[in-house]
Amino acid sequence: MKQGSIRWSVYAGLTPAILIVVFAYVGTMIWTIGISFTDSRMLPVARFAGISQYVRLFGSDRWLTSLQNMVLFGVLMIGISLALGFLLAVALDQRVRAEGFLRTVILYPYAMSFIVTGLVWQWILGPTLGIQETVRGWGFENFRFDWIVQKETAIYCVVLAGIWHAAGLVMAIMLAGLRGIDQDLWKASRIDGIKPWRFYLHIVIPMLRPSFISATVLLSLGVVKLYDLVLVLTGGGPGFSSDVPAKFVMDYLFQRQNIGLATAAATTLLITVLCVLTPWLYAEYFRAERPKE
Amino acid sequence: MSRYRALLGATMLAVAAIQPAGAAEKAEVLHWWTTQSQSKAVKVFADAFSAAGGEWVDNAIVNGDVAKPTGINRIVGGNPPTVMMMNAGKQFGELADQGLLRNLDDVAATEGWQASLPADVLAAVSRDGHIYAVPVNLQTPNWLWYNKALFEKFGVEEPKTWEDFFAVADKFQQGGIIPLAFGAQAWQQHQLFNGVLAGAGGRDLYMSVFRDKNPEAVKGAEFKRVAEVYAKLRSYTDPGSPNRSFNEAASMVITGKAAMHIMGDWEKGEFTSAGWVAGKDYGCVLGLGEQNFLMDSNVFIMPETRSESGARAQDMMARVMLDKDVQVEFNNLKGSIPVRNDVDTSGLDACSKIGLEALKDPGKQLAGPDWLAGADMLNSLADVVVEYWATPSETPEQFAEKYAAVLAEFQE
Incomplete structure (x- = not known):
């Protein structure tokens, strides 16, 4: 009886939050999906157009390129950032001098906006301004480093800037995880004569699993909404070789006054993310709880 | 609501x-x-x-x-x-x-x-x-602006056609000057292309593309020439052009790093801030080729x-x-x-007067792309143009095919 009344007050307290979630998040999502089946141009209209927007979307080279780029960027950026962040954390965990200073320096890029990051790297990588020009100025006339203006390599410049931006965050998360590992384990391993690299590989990394998961989730969000970095760094070019889905959506939503196609692209993006994330989250969080019951 | x-x-x-x-x-x-x-x-x-x-x-x-x-x-x-x-x-x-x-x-x-x-x-x-x-x-987006001092130094006349342009550009390139300042951002690339389309392809081709949205029109020899001229421009720009803003390109002309720049009337604002005077420090040519005023x-x-x-x-x-x-x-x-x-136009600068002269002749007035077609079609064409610029291996025929496909999609 008493427990029941507590539960009611809990629900009453949660009502505003539930309403906000239903209307502001789920509602707008459903509205977006609805618009994608209309032939809305500048303004949303309710003229049903079937799946014609999706047909046009998947007939567009630019959209397919941008999806490929998102996958490429996601795999490389998350993979390398995790590896690099972990190694940096391990290095800092060796009780180095000036650790606080180094920590700040390494984490600093994350405090910068993608706009600033993009601009700085555009200067560094631009062939008439940055590294190439500098090295040529030292007398190496034939030195070439113009990835950013080549169609095939421009997306890797975005990856590079992305890693520079994110590695510090991963380092901070990993360092916190490392500090949480019991000192006795270290002593035990030393007594048993286990080599440090084996200790890291077989004991530390499995123990840092939650840190890896939170870092991956945080970085994945950045991958899906990647927009401003590309805009400033390459403008999606050369051609549309470094385009990404979020930029595609924004272009059609605003410049091109085609809300129908933009929402179709946004819906496709949402479904793609759900398809990738749902099985993984299910495996991570829900199945693990079962044995406890 | x-x-x-x-x-x-x-x-x-x-x-x-x-x-x-x-x-x-x-x-x-x-x-x-x-x-x-x-x-x-x-x-x-x-x-x-x-x-x-x-x-x-x-x-x-x-x-x-x-x-x-x-x-x-x-x-x-x-x-x-x-x-x-x-x-x-x-x-x-x-x-x-x-x-x-x-x-x-x-x-x-x-x-x-x-x-x-x-x-x-x-x-x-x-x-x-x-x-x-x-x-x-x-205003018109298809002006050719040039650095007069450089033109005098190299002893060249201002070009009126695309053939002249390439002859002049070759001289600058041999002399170690970047012939054409350019910012390869989508809008600038598309604007340049439309200028070539009107100037080298001619009025009829231009209208059948933007007004009639006729995919057949781009399969002929005129459009092939447009595609070739546009692709040839690539070799006269510098490797730093991708994603460069138009005012950076303008400053290349002002500092004498580059000789020419194709851009709209708003370029004059950059020249004026640098203390340049029309007709004295910089010259202007309207619409290389047919010299149309793209309105x-x-x-x-x-x-x-x-x-x-x-x-x-x-x-x-x-x-x-x-x-x-x-x-x-x-x-x-x-x-x-x-x-x-x-209105009284005596106070206009030398370049505006050239534009005004062109506007008096209905044969030189040409409605701009925005007046004839919607943003969606224009930007879809821009995608094709931008990709063509960035892909030297793409042939004019392949480009024309993709261009025609977009027109077919929007044909009314």
């Missing part, structure tokens, strides 16, 4: 009603003219509006791609600015169709726009025979405000913006050409 809007409208009426009689008509003006020369030009409008007894509330937003959606959202949401900047052509058509813009036929009739504005311009601000926007200037115009739309004082302010604004003296003063500062054909 309509009830909410009615409520809002009623509130605004009430606010208007309690204002003392004889108060200045207030007009909030949303625009994106924020560079130095542009804001000086806007100030001409603001001062003239104040002098006429109005109150100008300036709402300048940097970057048109941000400002436009902001303004459109406010118009759709029922809280519109009194006056908002736009480009002539198809961009505001949908707002007019939804009844969100004020019909300006009455002002146009009393002010005699029919007689003083070119017919093409009136067509570009009209929808189904009604006028929905106030055009304030004429583009900045306009102001007047959203329905549902208040009488708003409508009065809008009428007054329309009159002020098209006043003869204001037109001359504004366009001198903006670097563009007055839209009225009955």
